[in-house]
Amino acid sequence: MLTIHNPHHHLHQGRHEMFRGRLVPCHETAQRLAHVLAELKRRAMGPLRAPAADTAGLSQALARIHAPRYLNFVEHAWDEWVALDPANAQQDALPSVWPAPGMRFDVLPDNFAARMGLFSFDAGTPLTAGSWAAARAGAACALTAAREVSSGTAHSAFALSRPPGHHAGTDFFGGYCFLNNAALAAQALRDGGAAHVAVLDVDYHHGNGTQAIFYERSDVMTVSIHGDPRTEYPFFLGHADERGAGAGTGFNLNLPLPRGTDFTRWRAALHAGLNTIKSFGADALVVALGVDTFEGDPISGFTLRSADYLQVGQDVAAARLPTVFVFEGGYAVAEVGINTVNVLEGFNRQSLRP
Ligand code: SP5
Numbered sequence: 065m066l067t068i069h070n071p072h073h074h075l076h077q078g079r080h081e082m083f084r085g086r087l088v089p090c091h092e093t094a095q096r097l098a099h100v101l102a103e104l105k106r107r108a109m110g111p112l113r114a115p116a117a118d119t120a121g122l123s124q125a126l127a128r129i130h131a132p133r134y135l136n137f138v139e140h141a142w143d144e145w146v147a148l149d150p151a152n153a154q155q156d157a158l159p160s161v162w163p164a165p166g167m168r169f170d171v172l173p174d175n176f177a178a179r180m181g182l183f184s185f186d187a188g189t190p191l192t193a194g195s196w197a198a199a200r201a202g203a204a205c206a207l208t209a210a211r212e213v214s215s216g217t218a219h220s221a222f223a224l225s226r227p228p229g230h231h232a233g234t235d236f237f238g239g240y241c242f243l244n245n246a247a248l249a250a251q252a253l254r255d256g257g258a259a260h261v262a263v264l265d266v267d268y269h270h271g272n273g274t275q276a277i278f279y280e281r282s283d284v285m286t287v288s289i290h291g292d293p294r295t296e297y298p299f300f301l302g303h304a305d306e307r308g309a310g311a312g313t314g315f316n317l318n319l320p321l322p323r324g325t326d327f328t329r330w331r332a333a334l335h336a337g338l339n340t341i342k343s344f345g346a347d348a349l350v351v352a353l354g355v356d357t358f359e360g361d362p363i364s365g366f367t368l369r370s371a372d373y374l375q376v377g378q379d380v381a382a383a384r385l386p387t388v389f390v391f392e393g394g395y396a397v398a399e400v401g402i403n404t405v406n407v408l409e410g411f412n413r414q415s416l417r418p
């Protein structure tokens with residue numbers, strides 16, 4: 065499978081995330097991607113390429129998904145942070161104050177901390193010196209992968225990047241995400257001629273950003289299988305009764321599962337999701353590929369095993385759709401490469417069958 069990998073991902077190096085009142089080391093590390101890349105090479109999974117350097121096309125694509133004032137903020141946030149105090153260059157920027165419902169979201173505050181809060185929803189997503197450069201190059205990976213599939217050059221492609229994307233919305237970061245790579249890929253497939261595009265999010269956490277971006281649209285269906293938000297992050301979205309709104313009513317499907325869910329039950333949800341995508345009549349598929357459903361994941365609660373991911377890939381390939389995989393979560397660092405590449409290998413195997 066063609067892989068478009070982010071050569072600048074290491075520029076995003078968060079130090080700490082807020083957890084129970086303390087700053088703890090980030091789970092979302094550069095080693096995660098290094099393990100996936102090493103496994104792709106070890107198993108000779110196919111060509112590895114850097115994204116196309118089409119800057120104008122990239123800015124246009126970003127503007128299709130994200131709000132101008134949000135993009136502008138993330139691009140310049142690090143410089144503003146360091147301008148507040150040169151000593152800030154040695155520490156990550158984290159938000160600590162947020163607008164609640166009923167407060168003003170329309171007025172852009174002058175204060176930097178206030179804007180950090182306006183454009184985010186958690187204190188687990190540090191903004192660092194290279195966050196923008198890494199996230200922007202990651203968006204280019206998603207875009208390039210989608211265009212390769214759109215043009216028919218490749219039947220499937222894998223955008224291997226970090227920071228991840230599926231928690232990022234039109235105008236907010238959070239959940240380790242800044243730019244929504246899966247949404248960018250889905251929109252690129254639409255713009256490339258696919259009338260109906262489905263996003264299947266198999267990360268342990270609900271893809272709240274992707275859902276919100278497409279919630280009122282009937283041309284992009286969003287399906288997410290995830291830990292029940294009653295107990296699991298991101299808590300405030302991802303319930304089964306969220307079916308879309310307006311023209312998008314009926315085009316969002318959430319399949320929340322309780323902590324402790326095993327592969328048999330998880331796979332039944334996968335089949336339900338794939339059946340819904342089939343009824344929708346999708347012309348192309350984006351898979352938000354998080355492997356934090358793994359039994360050894362340090363921050364999640366499902367019990368999938370490494371071999372199960374081969375089956376996941378085979379099941380997805382049975383949909384017989386042009387497919388863009390976009391890397392998301394997965395924090396059991398030693399196994400993240402094996403688990404991710406197992407999905408791709410299962411997909412390849414099934415795709416080769418007549
Ligand atoms: C892309 C993705 O998978 N984002 C997940 C973001 C989850 N952030 C909140 C996790 C809080 C769990 N902290 C547990 C620390 C235990 N040492």
Ligand code: ZN
Nearest residue numbers: 267268269393
């Ligand atoms: Zn996740």
